[in-house]
Amino acid sequence: MAWLxxxxxxxxxxxxxxPRERLRERQFDKLKVQLEHAYAGSRFWRERMDAAGCPPDTIRSLADFSERFPILTREEIIAAEAVDPPYGTLPSVDPRLAVRHHQTSGTSGAQPVRTFDTARDWAWAADMWATGAYAMGVRPGDTALVAFGYGLFIGFWGLQYGLEKIGCRVIPTGSFDSEKRVRLLIEQQCQVLACTPTYALRLALTAEEMGVDLAQSAVKVVIASGEPRPEATKHKIEAAFGAFCGDTAGMTEAATIFMFECAEEPGGCHVIETDYLEEVIDPETLQPCDYGQRGVRLMTSLGREGIQVFRYWSNDLVTKRPHSDCGCGRTWDLYEGGIQGRHDDMRKIRGVWFMPSMVEDVVRKFPEIDEFQCQLVNIEALDTLVVQIEPKPAVREKDYEPLRQRFAAEVKRQLSLTPRVELAAVGTLPRFEMKAKRFQDLTAAPEAVKN
Amino acid sequence: MAWLxxxxxxxxxxxxxxPRERLRERQFDKLKVQLEHAYAGSRFWRERMDAAGCPPDTIRSLADFSERFPILTREEIIAAEAVDPPYGTLPSVDPRLAVRHHQTSGTSGAQPVRTFDTARDWAWAADMWATGAYAMGVRPGDTALVAFGYGLFIGFWGLQYGLEKIGCRVIPTGSFDSEKRVRLLIEQQCQVLACTPTYALRLALTAEEMGVDLAQSAVKVVIASGEPRPEATKHKIEAAFGAFCGDTAGMTEAATIFMFECAEEPGGCHVIETDYLEEVIDPETLQPCDYGQRGVRLMTSLGREGIQVFRYWSNDLVTKRPHSDCGCGRTWDLYEGGIQGRHDDMRKIRGVWFMPSMVEDVVRKFPEIDEFQCQLVNIEALDTLVVQIEPKPAVREKDYEPLRQRFAAEVKRQLSLTPRVELAAVGTLPRFEMKAKRFQDLTAAPEAVKN
Structure with missing residues (x-):
């Protein structure tokens, strides 16, 4: 079967x-259908459109939609769901048509966002994942190991169905530990690994301890999702697996991914513009950003029937670049460096903008460092970045202090901030299998600290 | 949507x-297609059919097939897979057409059986599950909580896809503990729970400890699979959940289930005869058993294209009964009491036939008993059944000895065997989330004891 x-x-x-002109027309056609569907089926959306004076038949263009349609926040979704749990007034169809239930973890003390998918939604979600995985080089006949807990987190569920749709042999490893996963990866000669960036690094470390050289394995693509992923982390994963590490991101509120990094490695991710209308706006002025300007993305999903979102404040910080910056031939614009950070994680420290992902970017350049945590702390009335680093077991104690100093100097050089760097004993910092939590702001109000 | x-x-x-005549014709038509497909695509099957003098075109009838076609053993599958792992010479199609990989646990020291499914196989597997779940009363619009680890075990994977196919809202709970599952079951008002019988009892116990009365929940069907399940266990589950507990069983070697208990509760399970040709034979003489005679089932799958099995020695002990013993209208024959035990677990103790499931049947009638283990031990040259029982925490110590005596008397009454019954301290016996292992034969050869 050479045709494979x-x-x-x-x-x-x-x-x-x-062509982009046609793409814009298609977006507007789809948007109208989505608006009409929501207006007819969803109490939440009907009331909202009526209150804002923009029922579907009044929306004249994409620009008109962006100017007049209200922004949706996470808090509004939570409030609408609370009216009549689990889905409240949001759904545009009877939830009994659902084939799946998913929700966010809600671990940070916040209410989880709950969602369902109809059979049609779920087929669409898988198609979005297939679009992204295929662009990364995944092909029919490949074998993919999927490493996550198979709970209510929607991301890798959609991925699994997407890989099946492409025609991959999928190996689910819900209840497996890292050693067992490394063994299966080798035994089954997997070409594809799917997990969070954090977990890919953990698997690499486990393999190293087992004496397995993953760079010699069959793995050709690592699909990393679930977290923002700085460039240095990508390179570290690529070196460990001898493979291309493709970035992608989705949201529970959208059921699936909205962007992916193609094998051309354009330095960012293509937006799936046929199925999402993405706006980037200045978080202060709420005015649209141009190419090259960082802002918050507003997401409008054009492909879902069960629960719809229009102009959803994602909280993701992105910078849009024209599709022509990539040589793959896709006409879909790019987000430079993928998701650069979260707007509510962004801080001005002593006049300098700071995002936690910047620290990760430095950490990944130090092969001697195993884990890290960072905090923003008020020390003698000054906001100070405190970074704890945990050396690998192989690092000798006499090298600890020089490592600490070199790391502090590199943070200062890259971030223009002088951090306080502390050493943590081997094995003491928290490890993460799914979404990592490595930043705490202790300068915020006491309520927020509890979260 | 009242039509739902x-x-x-x-x-x-x-x-x-x-009608059964038409059913037999259909079985033979399907069998011929399966044999031809295996002969054309599988080295293992071609060589086997040629060696046995029964290539496809020589098989004249179902009876002819049963008389002349060789029996397949698990050991032969393992040997065929070892030739060129993971699937060896068995597959009838290129394994690159697979969308899923699964394998048995291989925990008992034996090699695991590995298997794959093509997209077509997987759709068929889901349809078999849908057939069973629907017969138990699962309907479109129901919500189902699926409680298992989502590793390589095939069973509940097929169930999940089958429930989606029916149009249920599926809630996957791979990484969840029992408390979290109980909370979700209540919160999401699930009508359906799917797990092993052992785990259903564990969930019931957890709920009791949490002060949750599951009998008041929305659960109407518990789909219990993965283990033989004596009647007393069924009744215990039904009482705890206030629901119908439906039995079913499948095999990795068949990709999906081959029988199910319908809502009429005929005292056994219907065989899916359109998709399986099931023979029951005497394990000593290998001659066919009549209705009402216990024997080992031989399985021929009529629905799979990737890896096929013909006359597979399942090791399951069953007794066939005519379909007319059930009032549901299905023309599919029944296995009385489902799988009654495993042929290689069956022992003659002091002249009396014994199966471990008989002990479970007694245990479940004692609400004071939490867990148990049983062993066959040679004591003073006599084979003796030793049963350890662990009382619930609520049982007072002064009631331990009377409980022990009552239990021993009941085992003697039901099994005609005099057991040695020992009390185990609270919380000391092993617990099981998936397939339970509660029987050890210490009279067997040392090699077997290690397993």
Whole structure:
């Protein structure tokens, strides 16, 4: 079956290479259908559109929609769900049509966002994942190991169904520990690994301890999702697995991914513009950003029937770049460096903008460092960045202090901030299998500290 | 959408109620296609059929097949897979067409059986599960909580896809503990729970400790699979959940279930005869058993294209009964009491036939007993059944000895065997989330004891 090996660049060739004029027309056609569907089926959306004076038949263009349609916040979703749990007034169809239930972890003390998918939604969600995985080089006949807990987190569920749709042999490893996963990865000659960036690094470390060289394995693509992922982390994963590490991101509120990094490695991710209308706005002025300007992304999903979102404040910080910056032929614009951080994690420290992902970017350049944590602390009336670093077991104690100093100097050089760097004993910092939590702001109000 | 509530008895009305003559014709037509497919695609099967003098075109009838076609053992599958792992010479199609990989646990020291499913196989596997779940009363619009680890075990994976196919809202709980699962079951008002019988009892116990009365929950069906399940266990589950507890069983070697208990509760399980040709034979003489005679089931799968099995020695002990013993209208014959035990677990103790499931049947009648273990031990040259029972924490110590005596008397009464019964301290016996292991034969050869 040599035809399985034939190269083919796109999962949906026509929609991925459509001229931008046509793309905009298609977005507007889909938007109108979505608005009408929401207005007819969802109490929440009907009341909201009526109150804002923008029922579906009054929306004249994409620009008109962006100007007049109200922004949706996470708090509003939570409030609408609380009216009649689990889904409240939001759904546009009877939730009994759902084939799946998912929710966010709600670990930070906040209420989880709950969601369902109809059979149609779920097929669409898998198609979005197939679009992204295919662009990363995943092909029919590949074998993929999926490493996550298979609980209510939606992300890797959609991925699994997407890989099946492509025609991959999927190996689910819900209840497995890292050693067992490394062994399966080798035994089953997997070409694809799917997990969070944090967990990919953990698997690499486990393999090292087992004396297994993953760079010699069959793995060709690591699909990393679930967390922002700085460049240095990507390179570290690529070195460990001898593979391309593709970035992607989705949201529970959208059921699936909205962007992916193609194998051309354009330095960012393509937005799936046929299925999402993405706006980038200045978080202060709420005015649209141009290419090259960092702002918060507002998401409008064009592909879902069960629970819909229009102009959803994602809290993700992004910078849009034109599609022409990538040579893959897709006409879909890019988010430079993927998700650069979270707007509510962004802090001005002594006049300098800071995001936690910046610290990770430095850490990953130090092979001697195993884990880290960072905090923003008020010390003698000054906001101070405190970073704890945990050396690998192999590092000798006499090298601890020089490591600490070199790391502090590098943070200062890259972030223009003088951190307080502390050493943590081997094995003492928390480890993460799913979404890592490595930043705490202790300068905020006491209520927030509890979260 | 009141139509969702309309009763309808069968998932596949025509095939479930087909006259038996037509059913036999259909089985033979399907068998011929399966044999030809295996002969054309599988080295293992081609060589085997040629060696036995029964290539596809020589098989003249179902009876002819049963008389001449060789029996397949687990050891032969393992040997065929070892030739070129993971699937060896068995597959009838290129394994690159697989969408899933699964394997047995291999925990007992034996090699695991590995298997894959093509997209077509997987759709068929889900349809078998849908057939069973629908017969138990699961309907579109129901919400189902699936409680297992989502590793390589195939069973509940097929169930999940089958429930989606029916149109249920599925809630996967791979990484959850029992408390979290109980909370979700209540919060999401689940009508359906799917897990092993052992785990259903564990959830019931957890709920009791949490002060939650599951009998007041929305649960109407507990789909219990993965283990033989004596009647007393069924009744205990039904009392705890205030629900119907439906039995079913499958095998990794068949990808999905081959029998299910319908809501009429016929005292056993219907065989999915359109998709399986099941023979029951005497394990000593290998001659076919009549209705009412206990024997070992030989399985021929009529629905799978990737890896096929013909006349597979399942090791399951069953007794076939005619379909007319059930009032549901299905024309599919029954296995009385489902799987009654495993042939290699069956022992003659002092002239009396014994199966471990018989002990479980007694245990479940004692609400004071939490867990148990049983062993066959040679004491003073006599084979003796030793049963350890662990009382619930609520049982007072002064009641321990009377409990021990009552239990011993009941075992003697039901099994005609005099056991040695020992009390185990609270919390000391092993607990099981998946397939329980509660029997050890210490009279066997040392090699076997290690397993």
């Amino acid at each position: 090996d034939l190269p083919r660049g796109y999962w949906n060739p026509v929609s991925e290479t459509m | 509530d309309l009763p309808r008895g069968y998932w596949n009305p025509v095939s479930e109620t087909m």
